[in-house]
Amino acid sequence: MSLKKSLGIIDVFSLASGAMISSGLFILPAIVYLEAGPGIIVSYIIGAVIIIPSLFSKAELATAMPKAGGTYFFVDKSMGSLFGTIAGFTGWLSLILKSSFALIGIGIFAAPYFDNPFITINTVAAFFALFFGVLNAVSVKHTSRLQTILVVFLISILVLYIILGINKMDVHNFVPFMPHGKMSIITVSGIIFISFGGLTKIAAVAEEVKSPGKVIPAGMFSAFIVVTLLYVLVVFVTVGLLKPEVFASTLTPISTGAGIIFGKGGFFILEAAALMAFLTTGNGGLLAASRNPMAMAKDELLPDFFKKINGKTGTPVTSILATTVIMIAFILFLDLEHLVKVASAMMIILFILDNLSLIIMRESKIASYKPAFKSPLYPWIQIIGIVLYIFVLIEMGSYPLLLTGVFIVLSVLWALLYSGVRNKKDSALIHIVKRITAKELQSDTLSGELKDILMERDNIIEDRFDRIIADAKILDFEGKKTKNDLFTILAGILSEKFNEPAESIISLLDARENESTTVIHPGLAIPHIVIGSKAEFEIVVVRSKKGILFKEGEPPVHTVFALAGSREERNFHLQALMAIAQIVQNPFFKSHWMKAKSTTDLKNIILLTERSRRGV
Numbered sequence: 001m002s003l004k005k006s007l008g009i010i011d012v013f014s015l016a017s018g019a020m021i022s023s024g025l026f027i028l029p030a031i032v033y034l035e036a037g038p039g040i041i042v043s044y045i046i047g048a049v050i051i052i053p054s055l056f057s058k059a060e061l062a063t064a065m066p067k068a069g070g071t072y073f074f075v076d077k078s079m080g081s082l083f084g085t086i087a088g089f090t091g092w093l094s095l096i097l098k099s100s101f102a103l104i105g106i107g108i109f110a111a112p113y114f115d116n117p118f119i120t121i122n123t124v125a126a127f128f129a130l131f132f133g134v135l136n137a138v139s140v141k142h143t144s145r146l147q148t149i150l151v152v153f154l155i156s157i158l159v160l161y162i163i164l165g166i167n168k169m170d171v172h173n174f175v176p177f178m179p180h181g182k183m184s185i186i187t188v189s190g191i192i193f194i195s196f197g198g199l200t201k202i203a204a205v206a207e208e209v210k211s212p213g214k215v216i217p218a219g220m221f222s223a224f225i226v227v228t229l230l231y232v233l234v235v236f237v238t239v240g241l242l243k244p245e246v247f248a249s250t251l252t253p254i255s256t257g258a259g260i261i262f263g264k265g266g267f268f269i270l271e272a273a274a275l276m277a278f279l280t281t282g283n284g285g286l287l288a289a290s291r292n293p294m295a296m297a298k299d300e301l302l303p304d305f306f307k308k309i310n311g312k313t314g315t316p317v318t319s320i321l322a323t324t325v326i327m328i329a330f331i332l333f334l335d336l337e338h339l340v341k342v343a344s345a346m347m348i349i350l351f352i353l354d355n356l357s358l359i360i361m362r363e364s365k366i367a368s369y370k371p372a373f374k375s376p377l378y379p380w381i382q383i384i385g386i387v388l389y390i391f392v393l394i395e396m397g398s399y400p401l402l403l404t405g406v407f408i409v410l411s412v413l414w415a416l417l418y419s420g421v422r423n424k425k426d427s428a429l430i431h432i433v434k435r436i437t438a439k440e441l442q443s444d445t446l447s448g449e450l451k452d453i454l455m456e457r458d459n460i461i462e463d464r465f466d467r468i469i470a471d472a473k474i475l476d477f478e479g480k481k482t483k484n485d486l487f488t489i490l491a492g493i494l495s496e497k498f499n500e501p502a503e504s505i506i507s508l509l510d511a512r513e514n515e516s517t518t519v520i521h522p523g524l525a526i527p528h529i530v531i532g533s534k535a536e537f538e539i540v541v542v543r544s545k546k547g548i549l550f551k552e553g554e555p556p557v558h559t560v561f562a563l564a565g566s567r568e569e570r571n572f573h574l575q576a577l578m579a580i581a582q583i584v585q586n587p588f589f590k591s592h593w594m595k596a597k598s599t600t601d602l603k604n605i606i607l608l609t610e611r612s613r614r615g616v
Contacts, residue, residue: 006314007209012219013226014148015287016202018280020227021154022102024195026274029235030253036188037179038239041232046186047193048228050392053385054351055199055224056375057358059217062203064361064371065450066212066457068316069295070204070288071350071357076299077446078357078364085301085415086408087353090346092292093407095201096323097343099285100330103128105278125331132283133324136290137310137317150280155230157273161254162233164261169240173247190392194344195231197351198281199224204288212457213372286323294319301415345400346407348393355382355389367592367601368450368608372457451604463613464572465579468539469606474599477544480556483513486548490527490562493540498532498564505531505564513550522555523547524584526577528563530570537565537572543593543602559584559593582611 007015032040061074069076071091076084106128107121135146178185202209202220209215234254239247241257250256255274258266294316297306310317359379361369375381393401455462462470473493491505498505508529512518518527525548540562542548547556561580565573583589586609596602 005208005210007205007215009215009219009222010148011145012202012209012215013223014151014280015205015284016199016220016223017227018147018151018154018277019198019201019284019288020196020223020281021151021158021230022105022274022277022281024192025158025231025234026254026270026277027105027251028192028195029238030247030251032188032191033247033253035180036184037176037244038174039178039180039185040188040192041236041239042185043188043192044228044231044235046189048196048224048231050189050193050385050388051196051199051224053381053388054354055220057354057382057385058203059220059373060371060375061354061358061361062206062216063213063373063457064369065453066206066209066216067295067453068204068207068291070201070206070291071354072292073295074203074357074361075353076301077449078360079353081299081301082412082415083353084299085296086411087350088292088296088301089411089414090404090407091204091350092289092323094343094346094350095204095285095289095292096327096330098197098347099282099289100125100129100327101343102278102281102285103327103331106275106282110275122332126328128279128282129286129324129327129331132286133320133327135283136287137315137320147280147283150276150283154273154276154280155226157269157276158230158234161258161261161270162230162237165237165241165257168261169237170243171240173240173243187395190395193392194347196224196227197344197347198284199227201284201288204291207291217373286320286327289327290316290320290323292319293322301418342400342403342407345393345396345404348389348396349404349408352386352389352393355385358382365595365597366447366450367596368447368454368604370454370608447598447600447604451608454608460608461613465576466607466613468537468576469541469603472539472541472603474602475540475542476599476602477542477548478546480546481544481548483548483550486542486560487527490540494531494538494562494564497538498536500531505529517550519550519554519557521584523558523590525550525557525559526561526563526580528573528577530567530573531564532566535566535568537563537569537576539563539576541602541606543596545594579611583609586610 029040032043036043058070062070065073065077067073069088069091072084072088075087103125104121107124110124199220202216202223206212206216209219238253238257241260242250242253246256247253252271252274255267255270258270260266262269293302293306294309296302297304297319306319306322307316308318309315358375359382362378454460460466475489487506487509488502490509491502494500494505495502508531509527512527512529519525540560542560542562544556544558544560547558548560549556563573563576583606589605589609592605593602596605
């Protein structure tokens with residue numbers, strides 16, 4: 001069973017933005033204000049800038065490999081199963097902890113309204129974890145629909161807060177703007193940028209997105225712009241509304257600011273908004289987290305039952321159930337205050353791995369790595385991002401680093417003991433190693449897997465030409481060849497297919513060439529002959545880096561499509577010629593063709609180049 005593709009651009013926007021607008025807006029400003037004062041406005045801007053490298057990297061990787069698991073899947077395919085296991089468990093636990101913290105936020109706001117000893121902060125949070133677990137198991141569409149409603153309500157309240165709050169601001173509240181110096185602004189931005197981490201969660205559910213090549217980047221970038229504006233403007237208005245001593249003494253500054261704007265009812269309106277924010281974060285986080293174990297199980301890094309998809313709902317029920325149970329356990333029994341810091345450290349590690357994965361995928365030169373969105377300023381923006389994230393990670397202190405290190409060691413042991421024998425898949429890193437060492441190190445499994453992903457992404461339905469190319473003989477000549485050399489080799493291959501003497505086939509090829517040259521374009525030849533008595537057709541594809549000389553004084557040929565078929569196949573013969581014409585006319589075909597590293601890559605270039613498949 002496959003996951004249902006039910007998420008559109010509104011769903012992606014809602015999941016990404018809803019995962020960000022929670023503690024980062026309703027609780028965090030009160031904490032960081034003590035360290036940076038009104039300058040936290042600048043810290044939020046810097047935090048948004050810091051997340052950009054990961055935003056670009058995730059958008060590119062998700063459009064090239066729109067599969068469940070997000071960072072796990074990217075790291076597994078780029079660096080192999082060992083690093084993939086680390087990324088998988090790290091991403092899973094990080095999302096669970098962040099979502100658990102959001103649900104605790106619901107308990108903080110809701111529990112005081114119930115005069116019952118059994119209704120505590122933790123039990124309220126556990127109830128919502130169970131509720132969202134059931135909702136996710138029933139339908140992703142229902143989950144995203146609820147998410148959209150909550151996000152629209154939340155954004156509407158915040159926009160109203162900004163519009164009405166600007167008129168009641170006091171400019172004296174901004175002085176002094178940086179009471180603790182410029183470095184405090186930089187330090188706080190390192191804490192704040194984690195609030196934008198929810199933006200990249202959408203990559204975990206990329207497999208369930210309709211038209212992922214267009215929808216994923218559009219949804220992520222629109223969410224980034226909207227949430228960044230909301231963060232900066234809401235904090236700006238709140239600083240202008242509250243006296244410094246008031247801001248420094250409250251844990252709910254936005255709600256306090258609403259009281260100034262709307263009166264007594266304003267406090268409760270913003271409390272409702274905060275509740276919506278925590279609901280969206282908890283819901284979106286559980287949805288994204290549950291896709292990690294499912295993706296890992298598909299690659300034999302976890303037991304098979306994690307990858308099972310319910311036939312009626314189209315959701316990974318077992319994976320969702322396991323994620324929900326762990327989340328409830330964390331809520332009820334663990335001290336989240338310290339573990340949230342660990343989750344933040346884990347998220348930063350994931351950001352580093354995302355940017356490394358993109359660099360490795362690009363440098364592997366795999367022909368079937370074809371993202372619909374390409375990160376600008378490559379590789380500098382990824383390198384800058386990695387350096388920044390390492391700096392922030394070090395600044396977080398020894399406690400989260402120590403616990404994160406222990407968790408990584410346990411993940412490595414799991415990878416070696418459980419999945420070491422099972423998982424022997426290819427990775428992009430091997431392709432890079434191959435480029436500087438021996439060819440024998442390269443495997444074509446990753447290239448083929450990426451090809452299948454792209455065909456699913458672009459809704460490519462195989463036709464007869466695709467099937468023939470998939471089984472075709474692909475020749476890759478290193479040295480120079482002549483036309484006679486080529487025809488001799490082609491005759492040997494076609495004689496087996498059509499059960500004809502090689503000499504007869506050479507004669508047919510020569511006769512066709514003498515009739516009119518088959519070099520139809522500089523560097524391209526399509527020799528084609530009629531042969532056989534029954535409905536048969538064969539294509540042999542040739543790439544010659546140094547060229548094949550068809551005629552003295554003419555440019556050498558680097559690409560050859562040799563076609564052979566019976567008279568009964570004359571219609572398909574013409575259709576195949578039309579398909580080849582569309583492929584070679586692609587503006588990127590020639591450069592990709594000459595840079596391809598293997599015959600599998602050459603075959604995938606043909607299969608993945610855009611062309612019309614109607615009537616072929």
